[in-house]
Amino acid sequence: MAHVITQNCCADGACADVCPVNCIHPRPDEPGYPTSEMLYIDPGVCIDCGACVDVCPVNAISPDYDLLGPERVYIELNEMHYQREGARQYRRRRRSLPAREWLDRDAHMRVAIVGSGPAACYAAQQLLVQRGLSVRVDMFERLPVPWGLARYGVAPDHQETKGIIDSFERTARLPGFNLYLNTNVGVDITPEELANFYNAVIYATGAINDNRLGIPGEDLEGSFSATEFVSWYNGHPDFADRRFNFDTERAVIVGNGNVALDAARILASDIETLARTDIAEHALDALAQSRIKEVVLLGRRGASQAACTMPELLGLIHGGFHVRTCAEDFPPSDPDQSAKSPLERSKLELLQSLASPSDTGKCTITFRFLRSPTSILGGDKVTGVDMVANRLSPVGDGNLTAVATDKHERLDCGLVLRSVGYRGSKLPGLPFDERRGAVLNVAGRVTEEGTPIRGAYVTGWIKRGATGVMGTNKKCARETVSALLEDYGAGLLREPVADSASFAEFLKTRSGLASWRAIDDYERDLGRAKFRPRVKLVDRQTLLKIGCAAEETP
Ligand code: NAP
Numbered sequence: 329m330a331h332v333i334t335q336n337c338c339a340d341g342a343c344a345d346v347c348p349v350n351c352i353h354p355r356p357d358e359p360g361y362p363t364s365e366m367l368y369i370d371p372g373v374c375i376d377c378g379a380c381v382d383v384c385p386v387n388a389i390s391p392d393y394d395l396l397g398p399e400r401v402y403i404e405l406n407e408m409h410y411q412r413e414g415a416r417q418y419r420r421r422r423r424s425l426p427a428r429e430w431l432d433r434d435a436h437m438r439v440a441i442v443g444s445g446p447a448a449c450y451a452a453q454q455l456l457v458q459r460g461l462s463v464r465v466d467m468f469e470r471l472p473v474p475w476g477l478a479r480y481g482v483a484p485d486h487q488e489t490k491g492i493i494d495s496f497e498r499t500a501r502l503p504g505f506n507l508y509l510n511t512n513v514g515v516d517i518t519p520e521e522l523a524n525f526y527n528a529v530i531y532a533t534g535a536i537n538d539n540r541l542g543i544p545g546e547d548l549e550g551s552f553s554a555t556e557f558v559s560w561y562n563g564h565p566d567f568a569d570r571r572f573n574f575d576t577e578r579a580v581i582v583g584n585g586n587v588a589l590d591a592a593r594i595l596a597s598d599i600e601t602l603a604r605t606d607i608a609e610h611a612l613d614a615l616a617q618s619r620i621k622e623v624v625l626l627g628r629r630g631a632s633q634a635a636c637t638m639p640e641l642l643g644l645i646h647g648g649f650h651v652r653t654c655a656e657d658f659p660p661s662d663p664d665q666s667a668k669s670p671l672e673r674s675k676l677e678l679l680q681s682l683a684s685p686s687d688t689g690k691c692t693i694t695f696r697f698l699r700s701p702t703s704i705l706g707g708d709k710v711t712g713v714d715m716v717a718n719r720l721s722p723v724g725d726g727n728l729t730a731v732a733t734d735k736h737e738r739l740d741c742g743l744v745l746r747s748v749g750y751r752g753s754k755l756p757g758l759p760f761d762e763r764r765g766a767v768l769n770v771a772g773r774v775t776e777e778g779t780p781i782r783g784a785y786v787t788g789w790i791k792r793g794a795t796g797v798m799g800t801n802k803k804c805a806r807e808t809v810s811a812l813l814e815d816y817g818a819g820l821l822r823e824p825v826a827d828s829a830s831f832a833e834f835l836k837t838r839s840g841l842a843s844w845r846a847i848d849d850y851e852r853d854l855g856r857a858k859f860r861p862r863v864k865l866v867d868r869q870t871l872l873k874i875g876c877a878a879e880e881t882p
Pocket residue numbers: 539540541582583584585586587588590627628629633634635636637640700701747748749750794795796797798
């Protein structure tokens with residue numbers, strides 16, 4: 329018997345930290361970690377103690393005997409990882425802990441963190457648990473509620489993943505932590521003020537913009553970025569006014585990453601399933617009227633290069649959806665057929681096994697491969713997509729790129745979602761890498777022409793671009809916080825100016841944890857009455873009103 333890691337794995341590695349027999353890999357400090365889609369338990373070493381179960385923030389770990397039906401595929405996936413990678417490499421590795429000699433001194437540091445999503449929370453946690461260091465962490469969030477993408481990005485049908493918020497709540501209870509909500513850095517307070525009042529500022533502002541396709545019709549009514557759709561169904565106050573056209577039989581999603589899969593599931597789910605989640609009420613009402621019968625995901629490359637992770641793909645296929653692919657999208661002569669890794673091969677075989685004609689009465693999710701949109705069609709609103717068939721061609725780095733052929737196709741549809749990756753946006757005063765859509769940095773230190781800017785750090789998507797699953801941010805934050813502590817120890821950070829009365833007054837005017845807790849209770853109460861985890865409040869003024877009332881209550 330052994331324990332097994334399953335679909336929800338967020339790869340934050342808390343399980344590996346407590347495992348007494350070192351059977352969970354790759355750990356965040358091991359070489360395979362950056363490219364691994366999840367962590368795996370070595371069944372030959374696991375002693376079934378269950379320590380990992382208690383610390384997993386997203387309930388992704390179960391004893392093998394508890395797994396039923398399709399879930400049992402994870403027993404095989406965990407086992408396969410060790411056959412593929414070889415378990416011995418892991419057991420030989422020793423964990424090296426960074427030296428922290430300087431922590432003996434009587435240090436007191438003040439750090440501001442801008443943003444309150446997973447990257448920000450992991451950074452706060454890393455700072456607050458340092459032994460020998462007294463630190464005050466002030467977290468600034470522009471919305472009246474915290475937790476960023478954990479609240480507004482994780483799909484509502486992935487409630488277990490939202491369990492990560494409990495671990496952020498634990499961080500928020502650590503001594504030295506303060507939360508300032510409804511505080512927009514750059515509007516309510518300047519970056520210069522933050523730099524003055526803190527030893528260091530960590531920017532964890534994420535990636536709120538989307539990549540563009542650069543094709544005609546991209547801005548037609550009925551064509552949206554996935555960012556807008558995800559934020560809308562998750563009840564983000566800034567996106568509540570969007571109107572999506574569900575009065576159509578087909579929706580096309582460009583891209584096949586995990587965000588595209590999230591959007592496809594929401595479009596194809598039956599309304600009773602969605603009604604048991606915390607999806608925004610406006611989304612539930614609008615989707616209840618949906619006529620969509622087919623959601624088509626367009627991948628510009630082949631099935632083995634599909635950007636979604638295997639756990640998410642398996643979750644979709646075994647989640648009660650009708651998922652299909654098209655036999656013509658698997659040309660035998662294509663280099664795609666020689667998938668590079670065992671994981672790519674499994675993906676290819678799995679997707680190829682789903683090739684079938686569209687026939688069922690049920691809403692279908694169709695994966696198309698080797699297809700790029702060339703134009704979004706329509707007069708005043710979207711009526712279809714023109715696309716071109718691609719072939720794959722090797723590029724220098726061993727990867728395969730899509731090259732257009734002369735074969736064109738047209739697909740009628742009334743809704744297009746462009747899910748081709750997120751981009752960070754420029755932050756005032758910080759050098760920006762336009763190509764990656766991220767702030768220029770080396771290991772989290774913001775740099776200008778290669779030289780670190782004193783006291784300025786980044787973590788999360790604004791640091792490394794929009795890649796990785798939620799737990800990837802833990803390793804990312806660890807790197808940034810290590811750099812910050814190293815600079816602090818080396819005396820490279822400015823001492824903050826003493827608390828000015830006006831700044832202290834300003835902080836007092838901001839809402840904080842008490843406000844969030846009142847909103848949280850309010851939403852959960854509303855949800856209880858409807859057998860839902862919560863009913864999200866989406867109107868900014870209502871959020872502020874309920875939050876502020878709690879702050880004023882003695
Ligand atoms: P992504 O994984 O980078 O996928 C982007 C997709 O867009 C790929 O299919 C890509 O194709 C395609 N694409 C890019 N440019 C294109 C173009 N010009 N024309 C056509 N297709 C184009 O991005 P994402 O789905 O937005 O996800 C962002 C990150 O969040 C990922 O790391 C993801 O794993 C993570 N995430 C995780 C979860 C989860 O764990 N449940 C949920 C949501 C998001 P190519 O592959 O050919 O470039």
